[in-house]
Amino acid sequence: MLPLRQVIVGALAAALWLALYLHLETITRWITQVVLRLPADQPLGEAVFFFLYETPKVLLLLVAVVFAVGVIRTFFTPERTRRVLAGRRELTGGVLAALLGIVTPFCSCSAVPLFIGFVTTGVPLGVTLSFLISSPMINEVALVLLFGLFGWKVAALYVGTGLAIAIFSGWVIGRLRLEHWIEDWVRAAQSVAGADEERPDWPARVRQGGAAVRDIVGKVWPYVLLGIAVGAGIHGYVPENFMASLMGRSAWWSVPAAVLLGVPMYANAASIIPIVQALLGKGAALGTVLAFMMSVIALSLPEAIILRKVLKPQLIAVFFGVVAVGIMLVGFLFNAVM
Amino acid sequence: MKKIQVLGVGCAKCKALAANAEAAALAAGGGAQVEKIESLQEIMRFGVMITPALVVDGKVLSAGKVLSVDEISKLMA
Secondary structure, three states: OOOHHHHHHHHHHHHHHHHHHHHHHHHHHHHHHHHOOOOOOOHHHHHHHHHHHHHHHHHHHHHHHHHHHHHHHOOOOHHHHHHHHOOOOHHHHHHHHHHHHHHOOOOHHHHHHHHHHHHOOOOOHHHHHHHHHHHHHOOHHHHHHHHHHHOHHHHHHHHHHHHHHHHHHHHHHHHOOOHHHEOHHHHHOOOOOOOOOOOOOHHHHHHHHHHHHHHHHHHHHHHHHHHHHHHHHHHHOOOOOOOHHHHOOOOOOHHHHHHHHHOOOOOOHHHHHHHHHHHHHOOOOHHHHHHHHHHHHHOOHHHHHHHOOOEOHHHHHHHHHHHHHHHHHHHHHHHHHO | OEEEEEEOOOOHHHHHHHHHHHHHHHHOOOOEEEEEEOOHHHHHHOOOOOOOEEEEOOEEEEEOOOOOHHHHHHHHO
């Protein structure tokens, strides 16, 4: 377990975090109205309040969630995930793979060794692809931003539908029996099961959490600020709905168009949120915008090029096609029910 | 003499780990030799699924992490 001193420091940090988070609105109101003397009912006052309130709120959430995810990820290694998935039936395997995709530490540059490691040790192709889809698609930074800026319903829908797309796409590809479209050298490759690393102790897990915060929050904070600034601009100065005709609910073709537009674009989840903010604020429909975001995050040309090393072009085409259809269904569903 | 191998297909993290391994080898006073392995087939032979990985004398000691110079020195000892 953790040494006592670290437990005390952690408890104090958590208490401070909670106090700040709960009183943030009061503090911000005091700053904008008393210190800066900006009336709340004016566009400028509203925009400044929005920015000064949302920025620390989202950053606080981001630090807490990234830290927690960083610690949780020390319990999961690709090695352990592979052992769980090996020999599973398609459907249970796909569900497990999509869930494990969220918590297993993994970056896109490892997609190829991971793919080979999974497939050559008995994880079915569809289950492996479920993992490879859910891992980038469901991203903790995007989750925090969606929760902070649009509320828990949008955040929950994002996770739920992201999982559904990963499970659905993997299941479809598994059913199609496309194993012969894996590159021949991969099937011939002999991959030994790697040795498990030592189990980290609690101080090491906490250090990993801290490292994740430094690494991820340090990288994404400019995008977060930009996203909130865009949101503040929209909040204060409500613009006319000029996106509504183009990407509104009535334009059904906007969902496939958004998905197609998203494929060649490659960006991380954090940097796409400002665009999501701007589009939504100007009247674009939520389903269309979410489809665009998922397409940018989950489908990209660089990813196709990386996967080309292990998959034949036909399989890449099917893979992208199935995922794109899944994302479109989600887009239509959102536009219909929200 | 210790043999250190850094496995990775050339991503930014792999380069960072290789640089730290070089520094750790230098700190060890020339008692270690660092080799970079970038071919996928060879990486797979170590059973590594997540890069960058650090191998000391043929044994995989870490995968998926950019270890600091200190951490590598400890693993080499």
